Amino acid sequence: MTPIWAWFGYDEPNYTTAPNGKKLLSDIAVLSPVPVYVRAHNLMTSGDGSYALKWGSTGMYTEDKDGKPVYHWSIVDQIFDTYVERNMKPLAQIGFMPEALSQHPQPYQHHWKPGVRYQEIMTGWATPPKDYDKWAELIYQWVRHCVARYGQQEVESWYWEVWNEPDGHYLIAPDVKREYFKMYDYAADAVKRALPSARIGGPHTAGAGRFMDDFLRHVLTEPNYATGRTGAPLDFVAFHAKGAPKVVGGVVRMGMDVHFQRLDDSFALVEKYPQLKGMPVIIGESDPEGCAACGMATKPENAYRNGTLYASYTAASIAREYDLADKRGVNLIGAVNWSFEFEDQPWYAGFRDLATNGVNKPVLNVFRMFGLMGEERVAVSGDLAYDAASIKAGGVRGARTDINALATRGKRRVAVMVWNYHDDDIIDAGAPVALQIAGIPARAVSMRHYRIDSDNSNSYTAWKRMGSPASPSPAQVLQLQQASELAQLGTPKKLKVRNGSTIITMQLPRQAVSLVILTY
Structure with a gap:
């Protein structure tokens, strides 16, 4: 990549x-x-x-x-x-x-x-x-x-x-x-x-x-x-x-x-x-x-x-x-x-x-x-994605959002970026998403999950919750700085691998982006 x-x-x-x-x-x-x-x-x-x-x-x-x-x-x-x-x-x-x-x-x-x-x-x-x-x-x-x-x-x-x-x-x-x-x-x-x-x-x-x-x-x-x-x-x-x-x-x-x-x-x-x-x-x-x-x-x-x-x-x-x-x-x-x-x-x-x-x-x-991703792209397929040709032809405008991913592998490591995108600026609870990752040469993996959404990795939401101050105080600026960092959902988790495969499930809000990193 x-x-x-x-x-x-x-x-x-x-x-x-x-x-x-x-x-x-x-x-x-x-x-x-x-x-x-x-x-x-x-x-x-x-x-x-x-x-x-x-x-x-x-x-x-x-x-x-x-x-x-x-x-x-x-x-x-x-x-x-x-x-x-x-x-x-x-x-x-x-x-x-x-x-x-x-x-x-x-x-x-x-x-x-x-x-x-x-x-x-x-x-x-x-x-x-x-x-x-x-x-x-x-x-x-x-x-x-x-x-x-x-x-x-x-x-x-x-x-x-x-x-x-x-x-x-x-x-x-x-x-x-x-x-x-x-x-x-x-x-x-x-x-x-x-x-x-x-x-x-x-x-x-x-x-x-x-x-x-x-x-x-x-x-x-x-x-x-x-x-x-x-x-x-x-x-x-x-x-x-x-x-x-x-x-x-x-x-x-x-x-x-x-x-x-x-x-x-x-x-x-x-x-x-x-x-x-x-x-x-x-x-x-x-x-x-x-x-x-x-x-x-x-x-x-x-x-x-x-x-x-x-x-x-x-x-x-x-x-x-x-x-x-x-x-x-x-x-x-x-x-x-x-x-x-x-x-x-x-x-x-x-x-x-x-x-x-x-x-x-x-x-x-x-x-x-x-x-945080790797140097070698891995093929991704799924049933919720638009491809580049269909987006070029008509954008992401239908009832269905574009839920797709970009994946890489490295030495004892897999990274998957997954998004829920639509051209229209509407936020909702999104959709359940399952990532099935195959070909893992290990019996277990450690997973870290990063997220950008309304509540995570989002200084703008934090600013609005403060009342949109025109001149934030030093304490508020510090809070905004903290809210602007890439947020990890929970703590790292251990996942079992069966027949070289593991499945990760999540609820992905509309217009959100997740990054899942597996190490083994």
């Missing part, structure tokens, strides 16, 4: 070094048995390092009065230091455009807030460079600086990418496709000149379509804008896929079908090119919808984010990403969960985040569960 879940990302890079950001990164790093990859926007954006919604900066590039480049690495170093100190790895984004290189620099910094038209964020940072040679030199110097600071072996383990969603609103140019291909060629050449063994890829498009298809054809077969040779370096393919929740009859209804269709369309484009067989694939953003910084106050369909629906959606969708990738024969190595934390915001304001004011939300415990 490739740890595709151990990838995270966010718009605001300067949250990285805020106290709550450091705490959350530590929590994420600890939960994973492998190094976690982190993707952030605005790593090259001009500014003083202040954060705001959908904004950040490092000010790494300015020019003197004669137009000569001046490099400033201190802020981006603080960000990458925070990752490396936790054994995390950057999925380092080459973007966005420094003010001194922007084709249309003014206005430069946006002042977007929820409820304002999304396109308002696209200001002077969203243009191609006015001087490609200076831009390429900046990239070259940045990679060389990273090698000098962190060592060649460390930087060789990173991934580098160019921009974000150039097929969306993030790049402003008369011929966006041509300019992006040129930007990619110059950036890839600069990265490889600085470190030939570095890994670079793209295009991080908003989805499958003509833009992604043309990009793949360009890097494989067309003249390179920077070198004149055929093709461009490509060490991985990356794209984004999102769902589409909405409110139906006063209830939030998730759009996992849309999410899966977009995933499969992009996998199909990779499958189309024989040259990409075995090429690593990264879903650069894989989420229930598209705006992490849009709270439920302006988008009521985002009310799923605080409670167990986000948790069960995450478990059910990540598990099926393996199935969708396997069907297409693509080498999926990562699926970036685009959610982090937001500073200076109300408690549980409905942002797509993993923590609020330093307290982890239920969804983070799904990743803790993934971190």
Whole structure:
């Protein structure tokens, strides 16, 4: 089981070094048995390092009065230091455009807030460079600086990418496709000149379509804008896929079908090119919808984010990403969960985040569960499950919920994650579930059972029971911290094994997730 879940990302890079950001990164790093990859926007954006919604900066590039480049690495170093100190790895984004290189620099910094038209964020940072040679030199110097600071072996383990969603609103140019291909060629050449063994890829498009298809054809077969040779370096393919929740009859209804269709369309484009067989694939953003910084106050369909629906959606969708990738024969190595934390915001304001004011939300415990699983997937079958194809065709919308599992085995160990998911945000007592685990070479096993539901691993429920305080007291914050931990149901139990098999029964509430671990 490739740890595709151990990838995270966010718009605001300067949250990285805020106290709550450091705490959350530590929590994420600890939960994973492998190094976690982190993707952030605005790593090259001009500014003083202040954060705001959908904004950040490092000010790494300015020019003197004669137009000569001046490099400033201190802020981006603080960000990458925070990752490396936790054994995390950057999925380092080459973007966005420094003010001194922007084709249309003014206005430069946006002042977007929820409820304002999304396109308002696209200001002077969203243009191609006015001087490609200076831009390429900046990239070259940045990679060389990273090698000098962190060592060649460390930087060789990173991934580098160019921009974000150039097929969306993030790049402003008369011929966006041509300019992006040129930007990619110059950036890839600069990265490889600085470190030939570095890994670079793209295009991080908003989805499958003509833009992604043309990009793949360009890097494989067309003249390179920077070198004149055929093709461009490509060490991985990356794209984004999102769902589409909405409110139906006063209830939030998730759009996992849309999410899966977009995933499969992009996998199909990779499958189309024989040259990409075995090429690593990264879903650069894989989420229930598209705006992490849009709270439920302006988008009521985002009310799923605080409670167990986000948790069960995450478990059910990540598990099926393996199935969708396997069907297409693509080498999926990562699926970036685009959610982090937001500073200076109300408690549980409905942002797509993993923590609020330093307290982890239920969804983070799904990743803790993934971190406790093994390295080898085991086949799962059952009579209550939807498969990936049926979800892609129509979601989980019927009278029956999706009760399914993801299982792994290791040395004298079995782990099974089981969920009870439905697209509609309704909680009920759920259903009785029996797990039959066969092939156990022992006479008895020890079982631990972890659970995410309304009463367990759930800081949001704890906060509501306090009366939803706008400013929890220190004692209340401590209670919320305790409620945010992954909860174990009862104490470990000894179970008998008969003919290599044991059966575990449970009552699994709707939108709940369980993790059962057997050791022997």
